[in-house]
Every structure is written in structure tokens, then in C-alpha cells.
Amino acid sequence: MSAEFDTAETLDVKGASCPMPVLKTKSATDGLDPGDILEVLATDSGSMSDIDGWASGTGGVELVDQIEDGDVYRHYIRKTE
Amino acid sequence: MSTDTSDASIDDAPSRAELAARIEDLEESLGATTEDDTKKMSIIATKGTLDMAYPPLILASTAAAFGYDVTVFHTFWGLEILHEERSKDLKLSSVGNPNMPVPNVVAAIPGMDRVTTKMMERRIDDNDTASIAELIETSLDMGVEFQACQMTIELMEYDEDDFYDEVTTGVGAATALQEMADADIQLLV
Structure with a gap:
């Protein structure tokens, strides 16, 4: 599944x-x-x-989307400031 | 100064300019109190077994990821976590722990702690759970302040050089209490 977002970077954890x-x-x-x-x-x-909890409790970032893709959870986080 | 008669209170009423100045003052003092909105967390770490070393480190590093100012004050067995050499070799005790897969009578056999510790270490490794050393290093990178209780350092006959370089020594209960009083979250682990 390709992301519908223009991602600046991908972090693989x-x-x-x-x-x-x-x-x-x-x-x-x-x-x-x-x-x-x-x-x-x-x-x-x-x-x-x-x-989700981290992004909502932390300034300067916002959660854009979370996608469950088989065994992989994809998270999209935008830096806001 | 003020009286009950309405005429007099109109006379005493502050002028527009006075009110404006007062609002300015209030806004200024409000600004001063809300200026530092960084949250603070203070943890007291008192345990030094492998299982009990995790909670303070996980919470400290995660709070730092939230942008909190985090201080962890280590006392008694909690010092083991900051001891550079000993932190890499923390033990798990199966005695008195009903969740361990061995009964107490077996757990008490000499050498059993080594066996259960190895078991746990293998699980930590298999599960890709961070090691204690990794959590300490990540926490330090993220700005967590680790403090080592001076009284316990002396009690255990440790040397200040035994600890990770960034660890703050020469602190006691009053320092810990002050940190707790200033913190939004205080935990004793």
C-alpha cells in the first residue's frame, strides 16, 4: 500500500x-x-x-493518519512547528 | 477608603487610565506564571532487580519524548541501574515471585537466580525489548537527569566514577523533595 501522503522521511521500527x-x-x-x-x-x-497518545500530548507534532496494513502499523505524523 | 453611599463610590472609582494600567499589570503577572508550561516528572527509583529497572526507565524516556523535564532520583538498590558495570548485569529474583515458572522451594536453590535471569534476558532479546543500557543511553540523549543519592553511594561504598558520566551525584532527600514539589507527576518505583 503506498501512502497517500507526501512523506519527507520513513522510520522503520x-x-x-x-x-x-x-x-x-x-x-x-x-x-x-x-x-x-x-x-x-x-x-x-x-x-x-x-x-496517538504521544502525538496528542506533545507540542509541535500532529497525527495525520494511522493505517493497519497486515502486520505493519503505518503512522503519519506532521511536524507543525 | 470606600463608603457605602453610591455618590462617594463614584468619586472613588478608579479612572480609565488607572484601570488600563491595572489590566496591564495583571496581564504581565499572568504572563509570568504561564510562561514556563513545560511539564515536569519526578521519579524515585528504589529497586535494582532486572524487572524493576524497566518501569522508571521506560516512563522517564517516554516522558522526555513528550517534552517533559524528567528527573530520576536513584536511592538504595535503585543505584544499581546507574552503576555502569552493574547495570549490565542486573538480576531477577524468582524467590517470592508467584508469577515465575518455578516454585519457591526450587527458586531458593543456589544458582536459580542466575537461571531465571538468563531466561528473562533471552526473552527480552527474542522480543526485541530494549536493554537496560539502551534505555539509559536513550534517556540521557533525550535529556533525562539521573541523580544518585549521596547517602546510598557512601552506604554501598561506591565511587562516583562507577556511575554513568552524566549522572548527578552529591544530592539527597531535600533535592528529591524539591523536584517532587515542582513536578506535575511524582512516582516512587
Whole structure:
């Protein structure tokens, strides 16, 4: 499935479990410019709730979409500032 | 100053300019109190077994990912987590833990802790769960402040050089209490 978003970067955290998907997502967004979208590929089923919670509780980022794609959870996060 | 008669209160009423100045003052003080809206978390880590080293480190690093200011004050066995050498070799005790797959009478046999620790380490590895060292390094990278209780350092006869370089030493209960008073979230683990 190809993303319908114009992603600036893709972070692959497949296999990693809590808390690493969130920690690596945070580090990856630090390097983005405002407006950029980060795609995160994870296999941790907790990442659906965790990345949503992280994005809504953190300034400067917003969750654009989350897609369950077979065994992979795709997260799209936009850097807002 | 004010009286009950309505005429007098009109006379005493502040002028428009006075009101404007007062609003300005209030806005200024409101700005000062809301200026620092960074959330703070303070954790006291008191345990040094492999299983109990995880919760403070996972919460500290995740809170840092949320942009919180995080301080973890390590005391008693919690110091093991900051000890550069010992943190890589934390043990799991199966005695008194009914969730372990061995009964207490077996768990108490000398060498069993080594066996159950190996078992847990293998699971951590198989599951791609972060190691303690990885969580400490990530937490440090993200700005978590780790503090080592000075009293316990002396009690355990540790040397300040035994700890990770970034660890703050020379702190005690008053420092921890101050951190807790300033924090939005306080946890004792």
C-alpha cells in the first residue's frame, strides 16, 4: 500500500517494542522541518495507541493518519512547528 | 477608603487610565506564571532487580519524548541501574515471585537466580525489548537527569566514577523533595 501522503522521511521500527517506537519517532521528528510528514512503520500493536497518545500530548507534532496494513502499523505524523 | 453611599463610590472609582494600567499589570503577572508550561516528572527509583529497572526507565524516556523535564532520583538498590558495570548485569529474583515458572522451594536453590535471569534476558532479546543500557543511553540523549543519592553511594561504598558520566551525584532527600514539589507527576518505583 503506498501512502497517500507526501512523506519527507520513513522510520522503520518494525520488531521494536515499547517504548522504542515512540522514542525513535520523537527523535526522527526532531530532524524534520515544519510541514514535513514522517512515516513510521511498526509491528508493535501498542504503537497505535502509544503514537496517538504521544502525538496528542506533545507540542509541535500532529497525527495525520494511522493505517493497519497486515502486520505493519503505518503512522503519519506532521511536524507543525 | 470606600463608603457605602453610591455618590462617594463614584468619586472613588478608579479612572480609565488607572484601570488600563491595572489590566496591564495583571496581564504581565499572568504572563509570568504561564510562561514556563513545560511539564515536569519526578521519579524515585528504589529497586535494582532486572524487572524493576524497566518501569522508571521506560516512563522517564517516554516522558522526555513528550517534552517533559524528567528527573530520576536513584536511592538504595535503585543505584544499581546507574552503576555502569552493574547495570549490565542486573538480576531477577524468582524467590517470592508467584508469577515465575518455578516454585519457591526450587527458586531458593543456589544458582536459580542466575537461571531465571538468563531466561528473562533471552526473552527480552527474542522480543526485541530494549536493554537496560539502551534505555539509559536513550534517556540521557533525550535529556533525562539521573541523580544518585549521596547517602546510598557512601552506604554501598561506591565511587562516583562507577556511575554513568552524566549522572548527578552529591544530592539527597531535600533535592528529591524539591523536584517532587515542582513536578506535575511524582512516582516512587
